[in-house]
Amino acid sequence: MSQSFDIAVVGATGTVGETIVQILEERNFPTADLHLLASSESAGHSVPFRGKNVRVREVDAFDFSKVQLVFFAAGPAVTLSFAAKASAAGCIVIDLSGALPSAQAPQVVPEANSQVLEGLKKPLQVSSPSPSATALAVVLAPLRGLLDMQYVNVTACLAVSAQGREAVSELARQTTALLNLHPLETHFFDRQMAFNLLAQVGKPDAQGHVPLEKRLVTELREVLGMPALKISATCIQAPVFFGDSFSVSVQLAGPVDLDAVNAALEAGDGIELVEDGDYPTAVGDAVGQDVVYVGRVRHGVDDTSQLNLWLTSDNVRKGAALNAVQLAELLIKDQL
């Protein structure tokens, strides 16, 4: 028997939503009817799928009983408004917005904690973590058994696409203006993004942490199944269109054997380890790829109890759309 599924993508005209549609096609996901949903603003537009243009409709009027699986990729408010409806209609819900509490919709990265899916109870709701937590989980998962990690220290350099289409347009517009000696305008970002680095992404709380940093820490702990792991995170905004990069230092209980680390990374799922001496970059390597790239595997300068790594990952693919589709594949596999 070959079963296929009726699917809705909420936020189908966005950076992530469009990529979900592409990946459903690329991976030949067993799709019967595909419903593309967005706000009234882009209702009537269309998005290509399997050689046809699929019309986008308003999510408000959608009858979720028409589908069995829904991807939520339109921001937390939209998830909070419609996820319960979708679940009540019997759908599997895969959320990419971070809106649902973990107790209700656990954070899952197949390479790190796919076993969580087996224990899920109905209504089936699962969260795809933030791109940073996802990339880090893919790479740290195969090292869990090998290393006694005391502290994970991350500086995440995020692409502007992490903040959606408007952020991408603004970086392009600002860069063009500066090169043509036109006055700089800021709309989306609060200051010049072109040829600059912004020290925080989003609004900090009273303690100075921005939501993405807190998500990185709590989601990574959850996905690795290491609730007590000490993690320090700084998320900065880089003038890069696509692809997140991570400078990672792991403090260990004792000296670390780099050969063993390299072997574990080589053997890990979803990882591409680049050669010693070389390093991966967002633009040249990660963007458009399904794997997380790892390079610069090294000790600290005169500290063999420290492991340093450089990662780069396509924030829209493995960081969001691909991970979500992989979750869907695992959730439906018993029904195929």
Place this chain on the structure above:
Amino acid sequence: MSQSFDIAVVGATGTVGETIVQILEERNFPTADLHLLASSESAGHSVPFRGKNVRVREVDAFDFSKVQLVFFAAGPAVTLSFAAKASAAGCIVIDLSGALPSAQAPQVVPEANSQVLEGLKKPLQVSSPSPSATALAVVLAPLRGLLDMQYVNVTACLAVSAQGREAVSELARQTTALLNLHPLETHFFDRQMAFNLLAQVGKPDAQGHVPLEKRLVTELREVLGMPALKISATCIQAPVFFGDSFSVSVQLAGPVDLDAVNAALEAGDGIELVEDGDYPTAVGDAVGQDVVYVGRVRHGVDDTSQLNLWLTSDNVRKGAALNAVQLAELLIKDQL
């Protein structure tokens, strides 16, 4: 009596050398004759100083007995070829290339270890540390007495100007090509620098560390006078023209009082602390300024024994030219 000095700037046509000339003028450094030196390539060019154009000459033919003070800002090979000659002629040597061993030419940042200058023996040779070590030293110096620092973890995001004029031109050229949909050319960098982050600056050694990372660690320890301080450094290349940024995490022996940290930073020399909730950036704040900007002073996410900071500094001014001129001011002050 008002004494003034005959001065040579080696590398006067470069990013740093031109700024040294500017700063000598800005700070009204007691300059009699100013000799601008470079390679044969730019001999004959001229550089403005106090409203006049000063002709650039070849360093090879220069008679160092004409001057009392020399700034070396033309790369390590040039320092190694001429510093001994300058010293033999009785000059004070201030090196910006990192070529001279510390035992001979100590690394000094006035805000952190100016006392070293008092103990100096003739021939007077002193090094201005790398821009990263300089910025970090300015900010960590006033915290030395306050905090029991166990580990300093730094990701330094360096501007392309850190690598001189050619790197600046290449970022501009690559960005223009990409925005005009022309093919990308790489000459200076080994891959696309525009809209990308490069995980290492320079060639790594067998252990995977690049020279700048090792300099950051050893110079910062020396300047802070903390030879056993554990420091971890990753230096990445950002698509930013001027201004280095630093994501810093300091691990402490116990909980840290942020009010005390803020007060010490407020009181520290050469530091501008931005308001809580705000953050400084290279382009908007640091570039063209003499101070190191600090923001995002915060604990770790649920770890009060960690101190996180974001710094940004003009790599060419405080990171090099200004620090060198400040060193010169201190070295001549007894002779004024």
